[in-house]
Amino acid sequence: MAKAAETALVLAPPESHRRARGWFRGLWRFARRKPLGAFSAIIIASMLLAAALADTQVLTGFADSQPLLAPDHFDKQELTATLEDPSWEHPFGTDQLGRDMLSRVIYGTRTSVLVGLGSVVLAAMIATTVGVVSGYFGRWFDVAVQRVVDVWISFPALVLLLTFVEIAKGHIGLDPKRQTAALTVALGVLLAGGASRVIRSATLAIKNNAYVDAAICLGASHPRIILLHILPNVAPVIIVLTTLQLGTAILAEATVSFLGFGVPPPLPSWGQMLSRDGLLFFRVDPWLAFFPGMAIALAVYSFNMLGDSLRDVLDPRLRGSVAVSSGRSVG
Amino acid sequence: MGTYVLRRLLLAIPTLLGVTFLVFLIVRALPGDVIEIIVGQYTPAGLGEEAREQVRKDLGVDDPFLVEYFQFLGGALTGDLGTSLQSRQPVTSEIQDRLPVTLELGIMAMFFSLIIALPIGVLAAVRQDSWADYLARSTAIGFLAIPSFWLGTIVIVYPNVWWNWAPPIEFKYFWEDPVDNVYMLSIPAAILGIGLAGSVMRLTRAQMLEVLRQDYIRTAWAKGLQERSVVMRHAFKNAFIPIITLIGLQVPIVIGGTVVLETIFNIPGMGRYLVEAILVRNYTVVQGVNLLIALTVILSNLAVDVAYVYLDPRLRHA
Numbered sequence: 001m002a003k004a005a006e007t008a009l010v011l012a013p014p015e016s017h018r019r020a021r022g023w024f025r026g027l028w029r030f031a032r033r034k035p036l037g038a039f040s041a042i043i044i045a046s047m048l049l050a051a052a053l054a055d056t057q058v059l060t061g062f063a064d065s066q067p068l069l070a071p072d073h074f075d076k077q078e079l080t081a082t083l084e085d086p087s088w089e090h091p092f093g094t095d096q097l098g099r100d101m102l103s104r105v106i107y108g109t110r111t112s113v114l115v116g117l118g119s120v121v122l123a124a125m126i127a128t129t130v131g132v133v134s135g136y137f138g139r140w141f142d143v144a145v146q147r148v149v150d151v152w153i154s155f156p157a158l159v160l161l162l163t164f165v166e167i168a169k170g171h172i173g174l175d176p177k178r179q180t181a182a183l184t185v186a187l188g189v190l191l192a193g194g195a196s197r198v199i200r201s202a203t204l205a206i207k208n209n210a211y212v213d214a215a216i217c218l219g220a221s222h223p224r225i226i227l228l229h230i231l232p233n234v235a236p237v238i239i240v241l242t243t244l245q246l247g248t249a250i251l252a253e254a255t256v257s258f259l260g261f262g263v264p265p266p267l268p269s270w271g272q273m274l275s276r277d278g279l280l281f282f283r284v285d286p287w288l289a290f291f292p293g294m295a296i297a298l299a300v301y302s303f304n305m306l307g308d309s310l311r312d313v314l315d316p317r318l319r320g321s322v323a324v325s326s327g328r329s330v331g
Numbered sequence: 332m333g334t335y336v337l338r339r340l341l342l343a344i345p346t347l348l349g350v351t352f353l354v355f356l357i358v359r360a361l362p363g364d365v366i367e368i369i370v371g372q373y374t375p376a377g378l379g380e381e382a383r384e385q386v387r388k389d390l391g392v393d394d395p396f397l398v399e400y401f402q403f404l405g406g407a408l409t410g411d412l413g414t415s416l417q418s419r420q421p422v423t424s425e426i427q428d429r430l431p432v433t434l435e436l437g438i439m440a441m442f443f444s445l446i447i448a449l450p451i452g453v454l455a456a457v458r459q460d461s462w463a464d465y466l467a468r469s470t471a472i473g474f475l476a477i478p479s480f481w482l483g484t485i486v487i488v489y490p491n492v493w494w495n496w497a498p499p500i501e502f503k504y505f506w507e508d509p510v511d512n513v514y515m516l517s518i519p520a521a522i523l524g525i526g527l528a529g530s531v532m533r534l535t536r537a538q539m540l541e542v543l544r545q546d547y548i549r550t551a552w553a554k555g556l557q558e559r560s561v562v563m564r565h566a567f568k569n570a571f572i573p574i575i576t577l578i579g580l581q582v583p584i585v586i587g588g589t590v591v592l593e594t595i596f597n598i599p600g601m602g603r604y605l606v607e608a609i610l611v612r613n614y615t616v617v618q619g620v621n622l623l624i625a626l627t628v629i630l631s632n633l634a635v636d637v638a639y640v641y642l643d644p645r646l647r648h649a
Contacts, residue, residue, distance in 0.1 A: 147342075151349035154628045155621070158587030159605065163617060166609050167360050251478055255591060258480045259606060274484055276595070282488040289488050293481035301476035308472075 030313060037309025040302035047299060051113040054106045072100040074107035074268040083285040092291045095273075096281045101288065105295050107268040112299060115184045115263070116249040122188030123195055123249075124242050130192070131199030132230055136207060136222070146200075152193035158255060161186055165261050176264045183262055187252055191245050202237045206230055236314040240307055247303035254296045270296045339636050343629060350625040355403050357621060358390055358614050369416065369612050389414050389615055412619035417611060422619040426601065430623075433600035435505065436516055436523070436592070437585045441578065443524025444531055449574075452535025457562055459540060467532065474529035479588055482522045483595040500597050519592035526588060527581055534577050538570035545569075572643050579635025583628050 031038035050069055052058050057065040067073055071090075077097045084094040092101035134145040161183075168182035206212070207230065215225050254271030256262035263269035273292040282289040370386045387393050394402070406412065412422040448471075455467035490496040498518045503511040542548065543566050551561045590602030597603075601620060608616035 147345045147349065150342075150346040151353060154346060154350050154583075154625050154632075155353075156583035156586040156624060156628065158590055159621065159624055162590075162606065162609055163357060163621060166612075167357065170361055247476070254478055255480055255587075258478075259591065259594060261609070271478075271480070274481060279484070279487065282484065283491060286488055286492050289481075289484050293478065293485070296478050296481065297473075297476045300478075301472060304472055304475055 030309075034309035034313065036305050037313075040305040040309070043298060043302040044306060047109050047302070048113060050106050051110040054103075054110050067103065070100075070103035070106040072103040074104050075099065075266045076103075083281060083288070085285065086287055093285060093287045095285075095288055096278070101291055104268045104273060105270070105291050108270045108273065108292065108295065109299075111180070111263055111267060111269045112250045112253060112296075115180060115187065115253045116246050118181075118184040119187035119191060119249045119253075120242050120245050122185065123191035123245060124238055126189065126192035127195035127199050127241075128231075128234070128238055131196040132203050132226060132234060134196070135200040135203030136226055136230060138204075138207075142200075149193055149196055153197070157190045157252065160190060161252065161256055162259065162261050164190075165256065174264070176267045180263050180267060183253065183256065187249055191249060195241050195245065198241055199234055199237060202234045203230055206233045240311040240314060243303055243310055244307035247300040247307070250296065250303070251300050335640055336637055339633060343633055346629055347626070350629065351404055351407060351622065352400065354618055354622045354625065355400050358618055359396075361614070369614065386416065389416060407622060412622065413615040415608075415616050416613045417608075417616075422616055425604070425616070426619060426623060429599060429601050429604050431505070432598060433586075433589050433593070433602060435512075436520055436589050436598065436600060439513075439516055439520035440523035440527065440585055440588065441581070443521050444527035444581075445578075447524060448528040448531035449535055452532040453539055453562065453567060455532070455536045456539030456543060457558075464536075467536070471529045471532040471536075474525050474532070477526070479522050479526045480591045480595060482525065483519065483592055486518060486522065487595070498596070502598055515596075516598070519596045519598065523585065523588040523592055527584065530581070531574065531577060534574055535570065538573055539566060542566045542570045572639065575638055575642065576635055579631055579638075582631040586624055586627070 053068050054070045055065040055067045055073070059068075077099055078094065079097065081090070081094050082096055084090055086093045090100050090102065092105060094100055095104070130145065130149070134142045134149075164186040165179070165183055168186065169179060172178045172182055212225060212229055215229055220228075253262055253269065254274075257269040257271030258275050260272075260275055260277075263272055265272065270292040274289060278288060369390070370383045384393075393399075410423055412426070414420065415422050415425055418425070451467045451470070455464040458464055486498060490498075499511070499515045502515060505512045543562075548561060548565055551565045556565075586602075589600060590606060592598070593600045593602040594606055601624070605617065605620045607613075608620065
């Protein structure tokens with residue numbers, strides 16, 4: 001008997017294996033149920049890969065960089081080969097300065113991902129704090145906080161973003177990287193307002209559950225209830241919201257950069273590649289206007305699709321609600 | 332219903348105050364040397380200290396903080412938004428010239444969005460899980476993902492390359508030439524409308540699906556009513572109420588969109604006015620336009636909330 005138990009122990013796969021298999025099975029089930037969601041997840045994964053490995057920077061610890069996935073550096077000019085159509089040598093053609101467009105689009109992924117992820121993570125942190133605390137404590141505190149949120153969401157995001165970024169330039173100067181960082185922060189703060197509303201209403205719904213009352217009766221402290229009972233149940237909403245907002249953030253960065261207020265050259269950004277200054281060149285080489293736009297549309301599409309699929313799988317009750325649905329809040 | 336409207340109006344007051352305060356902070360958030368640059372930019376070198384004083388006064392950065400805020404608030408209430416640093420004209424009168432254009436563009440865009448979205452949304456719901464439904468749903472998601480500035484650029488570039496046709500770029504005011512005006516605005520309005528249509532289409536479909544499962548719809552079918560009557564009179568009328576909320580929520584998006592499309596298509600509206608003002612640090616204009624835009628959004632939200640209660644008899648009599 002003891003022997004049998006021992007063999008069973010030996011034969012049973014280690015815990016980590018079983019967990020990995022559970023994960024894999026979960027992913028497989030998701031892919032079967034939501035093929036478009038899975039397809040989008042693959043596109044997003046390749047985007048992240050392209051962003052990380054456009055050059056060797058990440059591998060060498062930012063010391064030295066050689067183009068890796070991108071054929072060339074994004075700013076390498078070849079003035080004898082300007083405005084070329086797509087060819088084997090330059091699959092996406094070249095721009096007015098003879099820069100390889102494929103490389104620029106791949107490097108542009110990095111900008112989109114950095115600005116998008118940065119702003120959305122910031123937005124999620126602010127929105128969760130504001131939304132959960134406001135919804136949980138309720139009463140006059142909630143009323144007061146919600147009036148601030150009213151102001152927060154009364155401005156069209158794009159208009160406020162343009163104004164913020166210009167003011168920030170006065171404070172931080174013209175360094176492209178710092179300007180991009182300022183754009184990320186401004187975008188994050190703007191996205192947080194609307195998101196906090198959604199998280200607040202989710203908190204309100206969860207607060208009324210019997211297990212929260214039980215925790216209060218047992219004498220649990222407010223931080224304990226928030227961290228152990230409210231947050232884990234709001235988490236699906238935050239995950240879905242964050243995924244959907246990533247699409248919005250990428251679209252917003254592209255729009256602001258298109259208008260000339262966002263990511264400054266020479267840093268590559270999809271929106272900036274389409275800016276009005278290029279109009280003259282697009283007429284000569286229409287491909288120039290095609291690829292960066294496709295990249296934006298594909299990225300936004302994928303995040304919207306993945307967000308919608310995640311919502312259906314994680315929390316079907318949210319289906320059809322205006323707030324937790326892919327939409328756009330800029331241009 | 333009266334008390335509801337009154338409560339809603341009262342709730343809007345702190346929001347309005349908050350918004351004016353935020354707009355007021357915009358100019359004050361500028362670092363001091365930017366104000367010096369502005370002074371240098373807008374004062375001819377010869378005028379000296381007196382002109383510098385003038386710019387600082389225009390910006391309202393001379394007096395103590397609260398005094399300035401109340402001056403700004405008082406000005407805003409009486410329709411005085413200060414003087415444009417660049418043209419030395421009152422900001423209010425410059426806005427008066429441009430507001431109708433943006434309003435026209437925005438309303439046309441919302442109109443296009445509804446014409447596209449409502450029929451397709453209803454059709455997708457009535458024929459759920461058919462190829463028409465799948466097509467409509469992918470179109471909606473596609474519409475959401477295409478940036479309007481890209482669509483605008485494509486419309487300007489590709490027809491020009493392929494067929495030598497370009498959208499008109501010379502702007503005519505409505506009172507000058509109504510036909511040309513509507514023709515010119517219809518292209519950017521359609522592009523903006525497409526951007527809005529995705530969300531409306533999705534919500535229309537979701538709402539219709541929900542309403543079509545209600546008992547009173549089954550009753551309508553059982554009475555032997557025609558499909559058209561059931562879908563339009565019984566289902567759509569009820570499904571439309573939440574859609575109105577969405578249309579209200581889209582007002583800020585429309586305003587953001589007009590900024591982009593006015594820039595692309597050279598339309599002399601509020602959006603381009605703002606972008607140009609930001610570029611040349613014309614902060615009195617930035618302040619005025621921001622204030623007006625925020626007011627528009629708050630008032631449209633208010634209107635939507637009131638309309639929502641008014642349109643739904645269950646809420647009207649509650």
